[in-house]
Amino acid sequence: MSKLKSNIIFNFLGSAWLGILTLAVTPIQVHFLGVEAFGFVGLITILQVLLGTLDLGISATVTKVVSSDHSDRRSASSHAVNTASSVYWIIALLIAVLLWWNSTTVAAFWLSRTRLDTATVTLGIQIIAVYLGLRWPVAFYTGVISGLQRMDVLNMIKASVQTLRLGGGVVVLFFVPDLVAFLVWFAISSAVELLVYAIFTYRLLPTLRLWPRFSLASFKDIWKYSAAMNLIALTALVLSQADRLAVTKFLSLEALGYYSIAYNASIAISLVQSAINSASFPAFSHSFSTGQHADLLSRYGKASQLMGLVVALPCFALVFFGHEVLQLWINARVADEAALTMAWLALGFFFNAMVSNAYMAAVACGQPGLPLKINLLALVLYLPALYWLAHQYGISGAAAAYAGLNAYYLFTLLPVVQARVLKQGMGMWLRANFLPFVLAGVGAFGSAKILAMAVQPGWQTLVSLALGVALYVAAAWFFLSDALRADLSNMIKRVSDR
8 A cells, every 4th residue: 555545544534533522522611611612712713713823834844855865864954954943942942932921812812702811811711821832832743743743643643642631621621610710721732742752852853963953054955845835824824723712802702612612523524634734745755756757647636536525525514414413413593503614614624625636736845835825825815805794684694604714725826736847637527526415415415405394303304304415425436436446445455454
């Protein structure tokens, strides 16, 4: 089995476990904390992504540098990797200190519409500062392990530490159902996570120093690529998080809670996307660095069709059966408040996933300027639309704006990468990777929804949903290329034989 195939399998297994954990613990967290406090916990993700601008494009650069290094024990990239490590640890310290000192300002600015008392909110942000500072170097270690294409190790670590974090959080809530206690546990778990990642990374890459060193020459070699990746990350940060920032600023913390629940329900699409992207990026980079364009095209084609196959299923299941899923998962009130929002978010995640391999191909082939230019244009179009839709339609409007943003990439970034990087036409990509799975998803789950509306609510609705899944799998399998169908059949056979 090729490295790319095995890495995708490991990523799928890891993502599936993380998705199951998230789906399992979310109702428990909402039950013990309440929707408003759960919305505050969602601030962790927002702050973590906001502070992602300080990454400076280093984690992606580390992955590319390590995956492109063909020297013995990857010694050629040792100075660059150790320099990146030094920068990461300095940034981690700055994040923790600055966020702690400005906790009162953050609480007053972002969380003015809340019934939580100011002291709790301020203390919560201080604990989050510790949590984020400890978690920050994890992105560096993840970049190294991804560059080494050891997704087996990476997913084992991810699954273990996330199980500890979320499972331990449930135990804390059972005994101490308090927001502050819950956040303290998150901070403790982040310290354990950092230690585990550091130990495994040092074992996999012996040239990584325990006490990192800074090399000016190495920094000069990588700074242009890192700067371009950082600008992409900065624009992507604004674009991908503006919806939740708008909800946080313009609406109530309770609204953010409903939005976070809808977001968590749709996250399965993002987890699947990440499973494919994190395996594809180092593989694309390796093919490009060795001049194997035909191999790059083959890997890109299979990754794109696999993406369409696996993300369309959860997307259209949530679009057509979102209310039923939320009612069964949380409760009827949450379903009434968040079902439409979840449908828009699911579409947004779907469009984003379908374009993501094109983005990976562009940056892996050393052309980060293409997505950067398209992101800059998106800022001009998206932010005014988000502002208006959020004010007019609340959380559903914010989610609709997010879906529109990712549809924009389908008609801008994708054709540019197809033409300039891969030297292929857009029509072929749409016919092979997009339209078949959209038609299969709409047809299968649309038919199942019509059937569900004709029967009594209850177990019959679940049967209708299961029928929709079966119809989609049958139709989507028919649309696969012979090569990908053979690969998937062989992988299924190997797993079943074990």
